[in-house]
Amino acid sequence: MIYFDFAATTPLDSDVAEVFVQASTEFYGNSNSLHDIGGQSQDLLENCREELANLLGVNKKGLYFTSGGSEGNFLAIEALLSALKKPGKHIIAGMAEHSSIHGVLSRLEGYTITFLPLNSSGLIDIEELEHSLTPETILVTVQHVNSEIGTIQPVERIARICQENDIHFHSDFVQSFGKIDLKKVAPLVSSFSFSGHKIYGPKGVGGAYIDPAISWRPFFPGGSHERGFRPGTVNVPAIAAMTAAAQKIHTQLFDSKDKFIALRAALMETLEPIKELVHIHQADQSSQLPSIIGLGISGIEGQWMMLECNRYGFAISTGSACQIGMQTPAKVTEALGLSLQVAKEFIRISFGKSTKMEDVVKLGETIVDIVKRFKN
Structure with missing residues (x-):
């Protein structure tokens, strides 16, 4: 995993x-x-x-x-x-x-x-x-x-x-x-x-x-x-x-930031084949923590995507762990003014110090494959 x-x-x-x-x-x-x-x-x-x-x-x-x-x-x-x-x-x-x-x-x-x-x-x-x-x-x-x-x-x-x-x-x-x-x-x-x-x-x-x-x-x-x-x-x-x-x-703050910016860019690039379906909720780089990516994939519920990723060996989430047990959409989706349907599409991917570039690419490719199979 x-x-x-x-x-x-x-x-x-x-x-x-x-x-x-x-x-x-x-x-x-x-x-x-x-x-x-x-x-x-x-x-x-x-x-x-x-x-x-x-x-x-x-x-x-x-x-x-x-x-x-x-x-x-x-x-x-x-x-x-x-x-x-x-x-x-x-x-x-x-x-x-x-x-x-x-x-x-x-x-x-x-x-x-x-x-x-x-x-x-x-x-x-x-x-x-x-x-x-x-x-x-x-x-x-x-x-x-x-x-x-x-x-x-x-x-x-x-x-x-x-x-x-x-x-x-x-x-x-x-x-x-x-x-x-x-x-x-x-x-x-x-x-x-x-x-x-x-x-x-x-x-x-x-x-x-x-x-x-x-x-x-x-x-x-x-x-x-x-x-x-x-x-x-x-x-x-x-x-x-x-x-x-x-x-x-x-002691690792600056090196970690550069690493996470590169990992974020790699995931975005890997998701290019389905970019018309992906909406990333983010600010510009000066107001964005690069290690957290909140996104939605049009037409696919986040909980289903999370379970599919889990089946393929990737642990992602649908928002704050303190909220998930309540089976309600992430609070941020309400704050962003998203409809209930769009809110249910939300997933979160977050990086840490052990995250490797090849694993990020693998995750992105897996998400692309899951979406393509779902849409066919």
């Missing part, structure tokens, strides 16, 4: 696995315990916090470790809502946000929420965002990179608008962490989330950043871990492994 679903999750890097085992066996103490073994675990935890803060260009005092991106999104938004810059009950969110964002917004009572669609390039329309602002707007939440089509949202411009209007800005960095240099954008937002398993780290670990200038209140009362941000014993081995994964992937 050749894997093309790296946007969903990644295999654990072998060097990172060694770090996890070493931390589990040598730094096993509870980081809150006052004895020396606990102190060693606490020292490792704070070293990881400092290293990740340096990679992200933020103050380590605002960095908190969580069980992953979904929990990070939930707790960050709740933290911002506990410490508003001004009174109000209006929130603006991207229509294509991750299901964890929709989940936290759906449970809020008494708030008005405006969901912004994406334009034909898969981007938030800045003018529409500005027109949606009201004196009551207190929070904007827009993901940095869309997990289903890989478009990179204009976080810098959105952050500037929010700052000018005393509005908190949360951004889901799960798909951009380890794939884009975040040092310029991370300090501009009120909060962001990230995850370990998208960058060849372990599952079940991630984090959230809250601007240290924000005096938030804990969502869970009485928690002593992570300065009250969340309850539960801190998973120091997983945090150490995620930090090692982040360090490793950051």
Whole structure:
């Protein structure tokens, strides 16, 4: 089976696995315990916090470790809502946000929420965002990179608008962490989330950043871990492994980008024989993560295409793994304004560090063969 679903999750890097085992066996103490073994675990935890803060260009005092991106999104938004810059009950969110964002917004009572669609390039329309602002707007939440089509949202411009209007800005960095240099954008937002398993780290670990200038209140009362941000014993081995994964992937950022641009171009070229049936949802290269390709093939349901590819030994997807179990089209298709029929045609192909050119060509040729047989 050749894997093309790296946007969903990644295999654990072998060097990172060694770090996890070493931390589990040598730094096993509870980081809150006052004895020396606990102190060693606490020292490792704070070293990881400092290293990740340096990679992200933020103050380590605002960095908190969580069980992953979904929990990070939930707790960050709740933290911002506990410490508003001004009174109000209006929130603006991207229509294509991750299901964890929709989940936290759906449970809020008494708030008005405006969901912004994406334009034909898969981007938030800045003018529409500005027109949606009201004196009551207190929070904007827009993901940095869309997990289903890989478009990179204009976080810098959105952050500037929010700052000018005393509005908190949360951004889901799960798909951009380890794939884009975040040092310029991370300090501009009120909060962001990230995850370990998208960058060849372990599952079940991630984090959230809250601007240290924000005096938030804990969502869970009485928690002593992570300065009250969340309850539960801190998973120091997983945090150490995620930090090692982040360090490793950051050294490969530029080389990886060039590789993924070449792989993307190769897939497009291989799909040329059926190009009149293929629609790729993408932005121009400056606003596009090259490793994620969201597309539809006219007249062929994405789930059927995914199963056919699986039969031929290729693992692709029909969108975010957090949404698939609900048997509904990818959220991005609604945000793009696609009809239900066209939305059902959506598939996602995503590359990773082990993806080979010959495998990409093989996948493209297989898709072409499947389409030709289907159409005959």
